[in-house]
Every structure is written in structure tokens, then in C-alpha cells.
Amino acid sequence: xxxxxxxxxxxxxxxxxxxxxxxxxxxxxxxxxxxxxxxxxxxxxxxxxxxxxxxxxxxxxxxxxxxxxxxxxxxxxxxxxxxxxxxxxxxxxxxxxxxxxxxxxxxxxxxxxxxxxxxxxxxxxxxxxxxxxxxxxxxxxxxxxxxxxxxxxxxxxxxxxxxxxxxxxxxxxxxxxxxxxxxxxxxxxxxxxxxxxxxxxxxxxxxxxxxxxxxxxxxxxxxxxxxxxxxxxxxxxxxxxxxxxxxxxxxxxxxxxxxxxxxxxxxxxxxxxxxxxxxxxxxxxxxxxxxxxxxxxxxxxxxxxxxxxxxxxxxxxxxxxxxxxxxxxxxxxxxxxxxxxxxxxxxxxxxxxxxxxxxxxxxxxxxxxxxxxxxxxxxxxxxxxxxxxxxxxxxxxxxxxxxxxxxxxxxxxxxxxxxxxxxxxxxxxxxxxxxxxxxxxxxxxxxxxxxxxxxxxxxxxxxxxxxxxxxxxxxxxxxxxxxxxxxxxxxxxxxxxxx
Amino acid sequence: xxxxxxxxxxxxxxxxxxxxxxxxxxxxxxxxxxxxxxxxxxxxxxxxxxxxxxxxxxxxxxxxxxxxxxxxxxxxxxxxxxxxxxxxxxxxxxxxxxxxxxxxxxxxxxxxxxxxxxxxxxxxxxxxxxxxxxxxxxx
Numbered sequence: 133x134x135x136x137x138x139x140x141x142x143x144x145x146x147x148x149x150x151x152x153x154x155x156x157x158x159x160x161x162x163x164x165x166x167x168x169x170x171x172x173x174x175x176x177x178x179x180x181x182x183x184x185x186x187x188x189x190x191x192x193x194x195x196x197x198x199x200x201x202x203x204x205x206x207x208x209x210x211x212x213x214x215x216x217x218x219x220x221x222x223x224x225x226x227x228x229x230x231x232x233x234x235x236x237x238x239x240x241x242x243x244x245x246x247x248x249x250x251x252x253x254x255x256x257x258x259x260x261x262x263x264x265x266x267x268x269x270x271x272x273x274x275x276x277x278x279x280x281x282x283x284x285x286x287x288x289x290x291x292x293x294x295x296x297x298x299x300x301x302x303x304x305x306x307x308x309x310x311x312x313x314x315x316x317x318x319x320x321x322x323x324x325x326x327x328x329x330x331x332x333x334x335x336x337x338x339x340x341x342x343x344x345x346x347x348x349x350x351x352x353x354x355x356x357x358x359x360x361x362x363x364x365x366x367x368x369x370x371x372x373x374x375x376x377x378x379x380x381x382x383x384x385x386x387x388x389x390x391x392x393x394x395x396x397x398x399x400x401x402x403x404x405x406x407x408x409x410x411x412x413x414x415x416x417x418x419x420x421x422x423x424x425x426x427x428x429x430x431x432x433x434x435x436x437x438x439x440x441x442x443x444x445x446x447x448x449x450x451x452x453x454x455x456x457x458x459x460x461x462x463x464x465x466x467x468x469x470x471x472x473x474x475x476x477x478x479x480x481x482x483x484x485x486x487x488x489x490x491x492x493x494x495x496x497x498x499x500x501x502x503x504x505x506x507x508x509x510x511x512x513x514x515x516x517x518x519x520x521x522x523x524x525x526x527x528x529x530x531x532x533x534x535x536x537x538x539x540x541x542x543x544x545x546x547x548x549x550x551x552x553x554x555x556x557x558x559x560x561x562x563x564x565x566x567x568x569x570x571x572x573x574x575x576x577x578x579x580x581x582x583x584x585x586x587x588x589x590x591x592x593x594x595x596x597x598x599x600x601x602x603x604x605x606x607x608x609x610x611x612x613x614x615x616x617x618x619x620x621x622x623x624x625x626x627x628x629x630x631x
Numbered sequence: 632x633x634x635x636x637x638x639x640x641x642x643x644x645x646x647x648x649x650x651x652x653x654x655x656x657x658x659x660x661x662x663x664x665x666x667x668x669x670x671x672x673x674x675x676x677x678x679x680x681x682x683x684x685x686x687x688x689x690x691x692x693x694x695x696x697x698x699x700x701x702x703x704x705x706x707x708x709x710x711x712x713x714x715x716x717x718x719x720x721x722x723x724x725x726x727x728x729x730x731x732x733x734x735x736x737x738x739x740x741x742x743x744x745x746x747x748x749x750x751x752x753x754x755x756x757x758x759x760x761x762x763x764x765x766x767x768x769x770x
Contacts, residue, residue, distance in 0.1 A: 185759065189751035190738045192662065202669035204727065212723050304765055308758035316755035317762035448746060452733035456640060457726075459708060463642045469746070495671035534715055534722065556718030559726065 136181050136221070137337040140361040143370040148174035148337070151357055151375035153344050153390070156223020157609050158596030158616040159381035160323035161264075163331050165620035166379075169627075173336045174373060176359060178382075179220035181340040184324040187226070187314020191449055194313035198227055205385075207485055207500035207562075213408055214561040215498075217383055221340050224383070225322040225609065228563065229311045229427060229445075230301040232270040233606035234261050236437050243601040247572035250582035260614035267613070268301030268321040278307070278425030280473040283416065284443050285430045287524035291516075293434035298442070300429070301326075301609070307426040312445060342371060343494075347378060347394040353590045354378045354394075377623070381596040381616065384565035388487040388598060389496040391569065391579075391586070398587060399579040404485035404498070405567035405603040408506060408560045409478045410514045410553070411444065413454050414526040415471055422446045422473040432520070437605030439479050439513045441520075446474040454530065457559070461537045462530060475521065477513025478564075480605035481506045487568050502560075510560070511553045518545035532559040564608050569598040584619035595619040634660055635689040636682070639707035640725075640732040646745045655739060662735045663728065674727070681724045688714060 138144075152163045155177040166173045180197055188194045195203035200219040207213045218224035237254040244252040264270070277297075288295035305319035318325055332338060342361035347354045357378065359371040380387050388401030422428075428443020435441075451469055455462040465472055485500035502510075518529040522542040529545060530538040534557040539545040548554075571594075572578035575587045584599055586592040595616035597608055604611055634656040647655065667678045692706035711729075715722040736742060743750060749757075 189755050192734050192738055195734075196665070196669065201671055201674075202666050204666060204670040204674055206671075206674070206723075208673070211718070304762055304769075306758050306762045306765065308754065310751075310755065310758075317758045319762055447737075448743065448748060449734050449737035452737035453730050455642070456729040456733035458712065459642050460712070466642065490672070493672045495673075497673065534726070535712060556722070557716075 135339045135341055135361060137332070138339055139363075140339065140342070140369050140371065141363050145372045145374070146174060147374040148172050149375070150174070150377045150379060151176070151373050152379045152381060153357070154223060154381035154383065154386075154596065155221050155323065155328065155338065156218060156381065156383065156596070157225050157323065157612040158383075159223065159379070160225075160327040160331070161613040161616035162379045162381055162595040162620040163336055164267075164327045165617055165624060167331045167334045167336050169624040173331070174375070175336060175338045176342045176344060176373070177221050177223075177338065177340045178343040179218070179340065181221040182226070182314055184322070185314070185316055185318040187316065189313070191313055191447070194227070198314060201495065207404075207406070207498040209485070209500045209502070211555055211558060211560060213406065213500050214559075215406065215565060216561070216563045217385065217565070221338065222322050222324040222328065226314050226324060227312050228609065230268065230320045230322065230609065231298045231607040232265060232268060232301050232610040233298065235604040235606055235611050239437055239602070239604060247570065247578065247601045248574050249572050249601070252582065257614055257618070260617045261610060263617055264610050264613040267326055269303045270299045270301055270610070272297055273300055273302055273305050273426060273429050276425070277429045278422065279418070279420045280422035280425065280443055280446075281428040281430050283414070283420065283473060283521075283524050284428045284432070284441070284475060287520035288430070288432040288434070288441070290523040291520045293432050293520070295430050296433045298429055298431050305426070309424065309426060309445060309447070311427065339371070344390060345393065347390065347396075347592070349394060349396065349589055352588065354592050375591075377591045377593070379593050379595050379620070381594070384568045384597040385487055385496060385498060387594060387596055388568040389489050392487070393489045396586060396589060396592075398575075399570070399577055401487035401568050403567050403570055404487055404500065404565065405483075406481055406485070406500060406562040407478045407564040407603055407605070408481050408483075408502060408510060408562050409476050410510050410558060410560060411454070411474060411476045411532040412514055412517055412521070413451075413465070413472055413474050413530045414521040415465060415468060415528040416473065416526050417471070418525065419470050420473050421470050423448065423451070423469055428473070428475065435513075437480050439477055439509050440605060441475060441477050441513065441517050443473065443475045446472065450474065454532070457532070458535050461535075475517055477510065477517050479506055479509040479513060480603045482603075507552050507555065510558070511548050514553065515545050515549055533557050534559065564603070566597045566600040566604070566608060567602055569594055570601050571599050572601070583622035584615075593619055593623055635693060635703075635707050636685055636728060637663070637732055638704055639689060639711040640729045641736060646742065651741055655736065655741065658739070659732055659735050663731055666731050677720050677724050681721055685714070685721075685724070
């Protein structure tokens with residue numbers, strides 16, 4: 133069927149106990165709890181259904197089908213930060229590297245105190261993290277990890293830093309190096325490989341290619357959701373859904389976008405946070421073959437939670453994107469594909485951004501402003517990472533700065549330490565966005581209570597990255613899933629008590 | 632001397648014959664249009680306003696190059712580099728075009744073949760079989 137559980141060919145009206153909007157890490161986790169408690173769950177997903185393991189073979193095709201706006205999304209500011217989100221059944225978990233990390237305990241304690249969040253300390257969240265790890269089989273990836281991984285480990289160790297091998301949601305990863313286009317071997321334990329088939333088997337209904345445009349709030353309750361679903365011929369049909377309860381799990385951009393479009397504006401979309409990331413490409417005299425093996429599976433955790441260094445996928449096309457920043461100084465590397473590897477420094481930003489719907493446009497306007505502290509860490513991160521790569525034997529290191537001619541030794545990569553990275557030329561990107569609808573008991577600044585229930589709307593709960601109070605400095609999938617499980621269980625317990 | 636914007640974003644295509652180069656640029660051009668159509672409205676608006684302006688900046692390259700392909704290429708690239716140095720929306724649009732052009736170009740079967748790389752569909756299939764075998768042996 134075109135839309136998974138339905139073949140939408142006309143305008144339709146549906147009803148359910150719980151409507152879950154979004155099928156990524158948050159939506160799927162919330163749906164699992166709700167289905168297990170016997171609720172009649174209807175899940176809607178804006179993106180298409182791409183069966184697990186059947187993703188496109190090329191990245192540009194994957195962008196068109198599985199990524200939001202064909203991979204062209206940006207938070208405006210100085211500079212513009214490119215960000216990426218999944219837009220398919222399974223959401224971001226179908227295009228990420230499935231790294232599962234817990235938010236540091238000190239941060240959780242700090243957030244609980246600072247934002248007055250009930251039952252939120254490390255001890256209270258640990259059972260949820262344990263459930264997440266079990267669901268996605270969070271584990272170390274089977275060896276061999278590849279030379280690009282080893283080089284990052286050697287680089288960190290030579291600098292005397294703490295280096296950690298990262299756990300991933302994987303079961304028998306065979307290292308196809310195609311995480312970004314829907315793992316072809318199904319080794320990555322995305323939502324399509326774990327929760328969603330189980331929930332569908334237990335009676336959950338799922339409509340793909342269906343975008344909720346607004347929630348109708350009457351008398352302090354959401355009475356219905358208005359959506360448009362696309363049929364097999366690309367025609368759009370109106371879908372009206374009458375739910376008893378709504379879980380919005382559309383991510384840090386589209387959750388506040390939907391809420392604001394529905395007239396729910398209090399503390400919504402004002403506090404977007406992210407992990408701005410600066411990439412560097414290292415050229416080594418030895419054969420690394422990073423394009424044929426797994427992405428680097430070690431992380432330099434010495435500077436966490438302020439900054440983390442790691443490695444990313446490289447392929448001929450991704451190398452082309454880096455070199456395309458300036459062919460005259462970098463073009464030669466295209467003939468050295470087997471010698472290059474890609475790494476990054478990811479910063480826990482304390483900057484902030486807005487998400488605002490714009491009348492008559494489907495996409496929101498997203499802005500982000502980095503702080504001096506963010507630039508300090510980005511500068512330090514790129515410089516230190518380059519130093520470490522030289523220590524591991526790199527002959528050239530190229531930061532992602534427009535027209536930069538690259539660094540050729542350890543001394544040269546300190547050039548920005550005094551004056552900072554050139555803000556207009558540095559190309560920043562982020563795949564981690566959070567905090568746009570923060571939780572807490574103080575409704576002067578929070579959008580929801582401690583369990584995701586939106587202030588002033590009786591039957592509306594959030595369960596996604598928008599709830600994380602600040603940037604965690606770690607890969608967020610584990611925390612998103614843990615919070616979604618927690619919020620959904622709190623709802624179920626409340627219903628059981630009421631019954 | 633067609634496709635000056637795409638030419639400006641690409642390495643000099645010594646790997647390709649003139650016909651292959653022309654065909655690839657046509658395909659990249661249609662890919663760019665598709666990608667921009669799927670982009671957010673503010674990216675579409677920037678492309679609509681700034682692309683003709685970029686074309687105007689590249690026009691002298693066509694005149695100076697006098698029909699010589701490599702000279703045309705060098706001129707176009709220098710113009711784009713000069714424009715991108717100043718930052719702002721113009722540089723962001725150039726960055727987007729560079730990114731999309733390189734992505735499509737280096738995923739094209741002709742280019743992959745020239746680099747001696749395995750076609751991605753075959754690679755996917757190979758890894759599916761590896762894992763299937765692994766699961767059979769260690770269920």
C-alpha cells in the first residue's frame with residue numbers, strides 16, 4: 133500500500149486513541165509504549181516509506197527521498213549553519229550512524245535543578261537508557277574498524293587525550309559505509325529494523341507521506357488534526373484525524389513549527405540549540421581507504437561535554453564536496469582518495485535560535501546565533517584536531533573554511549587560536565538540534581511540564597529532541613528515545629490512575 | 632561554452648570527452664533545478680534572484696575565453712572564488728551550487744568508472760549478501 137496501513141485515494145476522516153506525529157526516534161519510542169499499553173495508536177509520517185535495507189544506492193537519491201528538503205536546510209545567521217534531518221518512515225534513525233550515548237550525569241543533574249524538571253536525575257533516567265540500549269542493541273561494532281578509526285585513536289593517544297570507542301545501535305554491522313542512505317544490510321538498528329515492525333504487528337496504524345498542517349485546539353484540547361496525504365500519483369488528499377490524545381514527535385524544528393501554526397506559542401520555538409560542527413580532512417602518506425571501510429568509530433572525549441571529536445563518512449562524492457570549496461588548492465586530493473579521512477569537532481553550543489512559521493510557506497524560518505564561547509570552542513576544536521592528525525602522521529589537513537589553502541604542519545594549524553576562525557568563511561553544519569520546546573515546571577520559560585505535557589492544552593504531549601533542555605554534547609538518539617519512553621510511560625500511568 | 636555556472640563549480644574534466652562533459656553538465660543542470668525546487672522557500676528565493684546575477688558575473692569569462700574550454704573553465708572558477716570570498720547570501724548560494732554539483736558529478740557512473748570504483752548498487756548488493764551469510768552462520 134502506498135501509505136503503509138492505508139491506500140489514501142480520497143479525503144478521509146479517522147479516529148484513534150492516540151495520534152503520534154512523526155516516526156523517528158521519539159515517535160517510534162512513544163508509540164511502542166502506547167501500543168504495549170493497549171492504546172489504539174495512529175502514527176503519521178510526512179516522509180515516504182522506504183523499506184528497511186531498500187534505500188537508494190546513491191546519496192543524491194537518498195537526499196531526494198529520505199532527507200528533509202533534499203538535504204538543503206539551513207539555520208540563517210552569521211554564518212548560516214547547514215543542518216540535516218531525516219524525513220521518511222523511521223526519521224533520522226534511517227540516515228544517521230546510530231551512535232548511542234548517554235547525556236553526562238552532571239548535565240542531567242544541572243538541568244533538573246536549573247529547569248525544575250521532576251524525576252529527571254541520572255538515576256531516574258537510567259532505566260530508560262537501559263531500555264533504549266536493549267531495543268537498538270547498543271554495542272561495539274565488530275572489528276575490523278578500519279584504518280581511519282585507528283588513526284583517530286592514535287592521534288588522540290599521542291596528544292595524551294581520552295579516546296573512547298563509541299557504541300552503536302547495530303546488530304552485525306558489516307561496514308557497507310552507506311549509513312547515510314539507509315543501511316543496505318540492515319545491520320544498523322534503526323526504527324524500521326526495531327520498534328516500527330513490532331508496533332505495526334501489534335495493531336498500530338501508520339500513514340506515510342502524510343503531513344499534519346495544524347492541530348485544532350478548542351476549549352483547551354486538541355479536537356482534531358488536519359493533514360494532507362499524498363497518494364501514489366502524487367495527488368494530495370485531506371485527512372482529518374480525531375484523536376483523544378496527541379503526541380507530537382516531529383523533531384526540534386517541525387514540532388515548534390506545527391505548534392506555532394496551531395496557535396500554541398508560549399515558549400515554543402524560542403530556544404533552539406544545536407551542536408555546530410566544523411569538519412577537517414586529513415591526508416595521510418599511508419593507504420587509509422576510509423571510503424571502503426566504516427566511518428571512524430572512536431571519539432576523543434577528553435573535552436566533553438564542551439567539545440567532542442569524531443570521524444565521519446567519506447566517499448568520492450563527499451570528498452568532492454570538500455575539495456569543491458576551492459579546486460585550485462584542494463583538487464589534487466581527488467586522486468588521493470585512498471589517503472584521505474574526514475574528522476570533525478562538535479561543540480556544545482550555548483548560542484540560541486528561533487523557529488518561526490511563515491505565512492503561506494510550508495517550511496519555517498530557522499535562525500541561529502553563535503556565541504563568543506561557541507567560536508572559542510570551534511577554533512580550539514579545529515586547531516587541536518588538526519594538531520592531533522599531524523601527530524598521527526597526516527601531511528596535510530584542510531579545515532572547512534572557504535578558500536583556505538590548508539595546514540601543512542603542526543605549527544601552522546594554530547593560526548586562528550588568537551583571532552578565531554573567520555566567521556563568514558567557516559562552513560558549519562549540524563545534525564543535532566534540540567531544545568526548541570523545553571520542559572520544566574516553571575511555565576514562565578518552559579513550553580511543557582516535566583513529562584512533555586504542553587502547558588494550557590490538556591491532551592497534547594511532546595516526545596522528541598525539542599524537549600532536551602540544552603545541547604547535551606553527545607549524540608542525542610539515546611536521550612531522545614529515553615525521554616520519549618519516559619513521557620509516554622508517564623501518560624500511560626496517568627491514564628491508568630484516572631481509570 | 633554552455634553551463635558557465637556548473638563549469639565554475641567543477642574541476643577541469645580531463646577525465647571526460649567533450650560529449651561526456653556536455654552530457655554530464657546537462658544532467659547536473661537538471662539535478663540542480665530539481666534540488667532547488669525541493670529546497671526551503673528562502674533558498675528558492677535566493678536562487679531565483681541571485682542566479683541571473685551570477686550569470687552576469689560569469690559573462691566576461693565567456694568573452695575572454697574566446698571558445699577555448701580550459702581558459703573558460705579557469706576564468707569561471709576564479710570569478711566564483713572571488714565572489715565567494717566576500718561571504719553573505721551570494722557566497723551561500725555558490726556554496727550550495729558547489730556542493731550539489733560535486734555530489735552529483737562524483738556519483739555519476741561515468742566518473743565512478745574512471746576512478747575504478749564499484750557501482751553503488753553492486754556495493755549494496757554485495758554487503759546484503761555478506762550480512763545474510765553472516766546471519767545464516769551466526770543466527
